[in-house]
Amino acid sequence: GAVVSQHPSWVICKSGTSVKIECRSLDFQATTMFWYRQFPKQSLMLMATSNEGSKATYEQGVEKDKFLINHASLTLSTLTVTSAHPEDSSFYICSAREGAGTYEQYFGPGTRLTVT
């Protein structure tokens, strides 16, 4: 099956700094990528949807200036958490969908962010 990777798998950063998380589709071209956030003992919540070459669409309540998403190529999307605070500590998961006309989504392994 299709593989989606994330890097890093975990990261610790200091409050006020920014951190970038990468999501790559390894063996297919992903026209659409999704970013989810998962707090402890909770389910996945969609943060934003990005289509290659266009601006991301953010879910209600997600600050687009704080969570910067770039989907500049068909195999790479990045999520940058700017001016991170302890409440941003969470498990961030991306998923990717192959080209137009398909609806299968493949999930990455997730990135654990801890802000101290």
Add this chain to the structure above:
Amino acid sequence: DAKTTQPTSMDCAEGRAANLPCNHSTISGNEYVYWYRQIHSQGPQYIIHGLKNNETNEMASLIITEDRKSSTLILPHATLRDTAVYYCIVRPTNYGQNFVFGPGTRLSVLP
């Protein structure tokens, strides 16, 4: 909002079949039933999906009732590694729809 309801948690003895129910009484004709699972601190793993016929693969079987208002995921011989949160998701076939995750069922396989 998730369109499914699942029990919060279930236990299953190792080696026995695990039967995980899911209610989706408002499912539409163009919506598939998907099952994913999430082992602790990992991304969701695809298990199986179906529209109206029962499906089986190397991981599990999916039994969908004739009226499609409920389904059951069957792990035929549960192992300790099957301990995870199992998500039942209904999703239309329209391109552009993403997965909406509910709270899922936490399955504990006991030795």
